Amino acid sequence: MLKLFKLFNNKRLFILLITLVMFIVVMGFSLGARKALSWPENFLRDTTGFVQSLFYKPAGYVAGLFQDIGNLHDLAEENERLKILAAQYTRDKATYNFIKAENENYKEELEFREAQKKLYQYELHIAQVISLTTEPSNSSIVIDLGSKDGIKPNMSVISVEGLVGVISQVSNFTSTVKLMTMMDANDPNSQPPIAATVLNKEKLSFGMIESYDQQTGMLKMNKIPVGDPITPGDTIISSGSGGVYPRGLTIGTVKSVQEGEFGYTSTALIDPAADFQNWKDLFVVFTEERVE
Structure with missing residues (x-):
């Protein structure tokens, strides 16, 4: 008994015992079926929620x-x-x-x-342009077809738009095309003149395209007989006469017609159909007798 009394006299042990009893009581209230929380529980929950909010928001x-x-x-x-x-x-x-x-x-x-x-009874063989020379005294192009492809001098070369020129030189794999822009009636080395007529007026109209004006960019069609029905706006094509240029090649459009000095013939200015630049593909004209 004396020892037990001394034990209870120990203040620390007494406080610990009282705390344990209160904890058991609180646990008993918590485990019971209650609608409202006790004030210790409310205090503990509010304190815990406040502390959690302090850490949760920054963490979020x-x-x-x-x-x-x-x-x-x-x-x-x-x-x-x-x-x-x-x-x-x-x-x-x-x-x-x-x-x-x-x-x-x-x-x-x-x-x-x-x-x-x-x-018309001819075939077109497509050719790629290899090089272009634009010197005023020597406007010509080189294409990738040569004698091995059946190319011969004086064959006509055209674009989709119209007549470009004639073959002037031929090697095994390439050919040189002399452009119509080099046509000069006074130059014997110029390309041959073109016997021309008016589309849809073939039996009524005729003339010779013999030169190209470098300043105006126009072809000159001479020797047009009196009474010829040629008028501005007409489409000029090759007539096939002379044997160099096949019939039906588009040459250009009539811009003007002027009567000659003595009134026997007229001269027409022809705007070429081909633009003589930015070519990619051209065609060499093969007539029946030249197709191989």
């Missing part, structure tokens, strides 16, 4: 910051992918437009060749 801000940084990184990667796709689209579109333009060009050339073949 930090977590949100890292999430935003991650989103920015993903957005930057997506922008890079979109830039690459846009560049690929631009390249593919340019390639598509180039192929489309080429196909349209080939289609136009094919239709032109077929139409000419139906109208």
Whole structure:
């Protein structure tokens, strides 16, 4: 008994015992079926919630910051992918437009060749332009067809628009084309004059294209007889006379007609159908007797 009394006299042990009893009592209240919380529970819950809010909000801000940084990184990667796709689209579109333009060009050339073949008895052999000389004293081009392809001097060369010139020199694999812009009636080395007529007036109209005016860019059609029905706006084509230029080659459009000095003949200025520049493909005209 004495020992027990001494134990209870120990203040620390007494306080510990009282605390343990109060904890048991509080636990008993907590485990019981109650509608309202006790004040210790309310105090503990409010204190805990306050402390949690102090840590939770900053932690949420930090977590949100890292999430935003991650989103920015993903957005930057997506922008890079979109830039690459846009560049690929631009390249593919340019390639598509180039192929489309080429196909349209080939289609136009094919239709032109077929139409000419139906109208006149000659064939057109396509040629690529290798080089172009634009010197006033020597306007000529070089094409990639030569004697091995059946090319011969004085064969006519045309574009889709109209007559370009004639073959002047031939090697095994290439040929030189003398352009109509070099036509000069006073130069014996110039390309041969062109016997010409008016489209749809072939039996009524005739003249000789003998020269090209470098200043005006016009061809001159001379020796047009009196009463010829040629008028501005008419389309001039080769008549086939003379044996050099096949019949039906488009030459140009009549711009004006002037009566000659003595009234016996007239002269017409012809705007060439071919523009004599920016050529890609030309055609060499093969007549029946020259087709090999």
